[in-house]
Amino acid sequence: MIAAPDSAERPPRGIGRRRIGVALGSGSARGLAHIGVMRAIVEAGLRVDVVAGTSMGAFVGAIFAAGRLDRLEADFRGFDWSSIAALVDPVFPRSGLIDGRRIGDFMRSQVDVTKVEELPIPFRAIATDITSGEAVAIGSGDLIEAVRASIAVPGIFTPVRSEGRILVDGGLVEPVPVGAARALGADLVIAVDLNHDIVPERSARAAQEASPGALTQAVTQVLASLDSLQSPALAQLREWLEREPLPGILDVLLASIYIMQARITQATLAQDRPEVLIQPSLGAVRFMAFDRAEEIVEAGYRAARQALEDAAPLLWPA
Numbered sequence: 001m002i003a004a005p006d007s008a009e010r011p012p013r014g015i016g017r018r019r020i021g022v023a024l025g026s027g028s029a030r031g032l033a034h035i036g037v038m039r040a041i042v043e044a045g046l047r048v049d050v051v052a053g054t055s056m057g058a059f060v061g062a063i064f065a066a067g068r069l070d071r072l073e074a075d076f077r078g079f080d081w082s083s084i085a086a087l088v089d090p091v092f093p094r095s096g097l098i099d100g101r102r103i104g105d106f107m108r109s110q111v112d113v114t115k116v117e118e119l120p121i122p123f124r125a126i127a128t129d130i131t132s133g134e135a136v137a138i139g140s141g142d143l144i145e146a147v148r149a150s151i152a153v154p155g156i157f158t159p160v161r162s163e164g165r166i167l168v169d170g171g172l173v174e175p176v177p178v179g180a181a182r183a184l185g186a187d188l189v190i191a192v193d194l195n196h197d198i199v200p201e202r203s204a205r206a207a208q209e210a211s212p213g214a215l216t217q218a219v220t221q222v223l224a225s226l227d228s229l230q231s232p233a234l235a236q237l238r239e240w241l242e243r244e245p246l247p248g249i250l251d252v253l254l255a256s257i258y259i260m261q262a263r264i265t266q267a268t269l270a271q272d273r274p275e276v277l278i279q280p281s282l283g284a285v286r287f288m289a290f291d292r293a294e295e296i297v298e299a300g301y302r303a304a305r306q307a308l309e310d311a312a313p314l315l316w317p318a
Helices: 030-042 058-067 071-077 081-085 101-108 143-150 180-185 198-207 216-223 232-242 251-273 290-310
Strands: 020-024 048-054 125-131 133-136 160-162 163-169 188-192 276-277
Touching: 020 030, 020 058, 030 071, 030 188, 030 290, 048 058, 058 125, 081 290, 101 125, 101 143, 101 180, 101 216, 101 232, 125 143, 125 180, 125 251, 133 160, 133 216, 143 160, 143 163, 163 180, 180 188, 180 251, 188 198, 188 290, 198 251, 276 290
Parallel strands: 020 048, 020 188, 048 125, 188 276
Antiparallel strands: 125 133, 125 163, 160 163
């Protein structure tokens, strides 16, 4: 059972009780790991007082704060590619490829809270003001729109207009919102970083995928055997086949965002280090691999269990 406790059930603040906040980072499909992380935190008997989330961390964090994470986990465990396709609403590519309203509708089916400030646990969704470049911690107003703004990956999802601002994915400026959790009053922050291993994992995969396929190799060998013909057309075809392949436009866009987020995460965590840092190894998981939900959730759960065990003296002082 992954249920956020009702605020009325929490013990009063006082000497000896530290307010616990969770900072759930960005990560597209890797963000499903947050479900496993929150399950481990609840099982450990820790009471979460505040939640801050960026991108997919905002999506999962809002549903946890609403006390509905069990249903979300059950729904995602049944996901396949047809389920993923049902969440995609392509639009004319003016400011993004996907509108994001279907994702908003999916989230609306998960929670019965309409306003951020109505959540039982104080919550902030982190977005980026694309005009000023500032991080925006959304703590009031429409909950679905707040999360949609936080997950609006530039170039992929259309931006969200809110109070005169144009908002996109919070991962551009605050991939792991430790500062936002502290601003909500957390004395002890448990942070989840899903970006730490994505650059080396993607580099390794790109090297594997860049190798020529069997058909290309076979054709190249045939052309090599025809060198004696001295045909300009054959020479051009051979040059084209041997040319090192370039990644597609979406691969370039996502890789650029991932590199940026990984570097920002590294720098911000060094400056404002959380008391507990959870880093599941999920760098090889692709952007929309929601059909791997069970594997991703369990990876988050295992990483959280280990991190909480390592931090036991801090979390449960003698």
